[in-house]
Amino acid sequence: MLRHYLALLVLCFTLPLHAADLTIDTGHGARVWTSAQLLARADAQPVTIPDDVAFHRTMRYRAVPLAALLPGLAPDDRLQFVASDGFAVDIPAAVILDQGHAQAWLAVEDPQQPWPLLPGNKGHAGPFYVVWTHPAVAKISSEQWPYQLARIQRTQAIAERFPATAPQASVPANSPVRHGYMVFQRTCFACHTLNGEGDAQMGPDLNIPHSPTEYLSAAMLRAFIRNPQSLHRWPQAKMTGFPTQASLSDADLDTLLAYLTYMSQHKVQH
Numbered sequence: 001m002l003r004h005y006l007a008l009l010v011l012c013f014t015l016p017l018h019a020a021d022l023t024i025d026t027g028h029g030a031r032v033w034t035s036a037q038l039l040a041r042a043d044a045q046p047v048t049i050p051d052d053v054a055f056h057r058t059m060r061y062r063a064v065p066l067a068a069l070l071p072g073l074a075p076d077d078r079l080q081f082v083a084s085d086g087f088a089v090d091i092p093a094a095v096i097l098d099q100g101h102a103q104a105w106l107a108v109e110d111p112q113q114p115w116p117l118l119p120g121n122k123g124h125a126g127p128f129y130v131v132w133t134h135p136a137v138a139k140i141s142s143e144q145w146p147y148q149l150a151r152i153q154r155t156q157a158i159a160e161r162f163p164a165t166a167p168q169a170s171v172p173a174n175s176p177v178r179h180g181y182m183v184f185q186r187t188c189f190a191c192h193t194l195n196g197e198g199d200a201q202m203g204p205d206l207n208i209p210h211s212p213t214e215y216l217s218a219a220m221l222r223a224f225i226r227n228p229q230s231l232h233r234w235p236q237a238k239m240t241g242f243p244t245q246a247s248l249s250d251a252d253l254d255t256l257l258a259y260l261t262y263m264s265q266h267k268v269q270h
Helices: 002-014 035-039 093-097 176-187 218-226 250-264
Strands: 021-025 031-034 045-049 059-065 078-083 088-092 103-108 128-133 149-155
Touching: 031 035, 035 103, 045 128, 059 128, 078 093, 088 093, 128 149, 176 250, 218 250
Parallel strands: 021 149
Antiparallel strands: 021 031, 045 059, 059 103, 078 088, 078 149, 103 128
């Protein structure tokens, strides 16, 4: 009995810990990639990220250019990145295809050399993680670095999929509310729903029953978005802030609050 137990224990320690599959569907048929297949690709290469969003330090990965994994993608397409923990974010294809500026990479965890745990008791980032080189050039937000990635798929524009999140047609195209809606999609919609609509399952709805603009002052809400721990000191909290101008400028933050304030007057109950 002891011998069998020891053999099982050795097997557990020798098996890959985080081997998994990644499904990619750009509308031309779904393709499932394994960690081993991605790591063995000819274009897989070492990539150094000086200020990694998830780990908050320099990280080195084995990674594949993300655009190389997305056949038939057009600049006006949108892609949805879905993580195993319920996080979901949309990224315009144009940003990924424009490799002359910021470049997106799919970092692939080697089961034999697992990544460290995320700081702040936030678990594990593997086995797939979208990282960026030169992200500030394209104003890539911290939400556009999805980890624990399970699926990438082409999708419709958010306003088409979730019309209750969009400002009414009467709102001018150059309104701060419309710009704030774009900022909301880039920064908030990855974790939150609004008016009961959205794919994410991590955070509360930002409009029903109450918008945060209804119970927090503008100054307090700005401080919270920059650093959630400034309002609620909670070590287990999952929300990460947007402390830098690179990820969320003051001007963009102002328009985000304008959008949330506007939507607080346009609640939709499902």
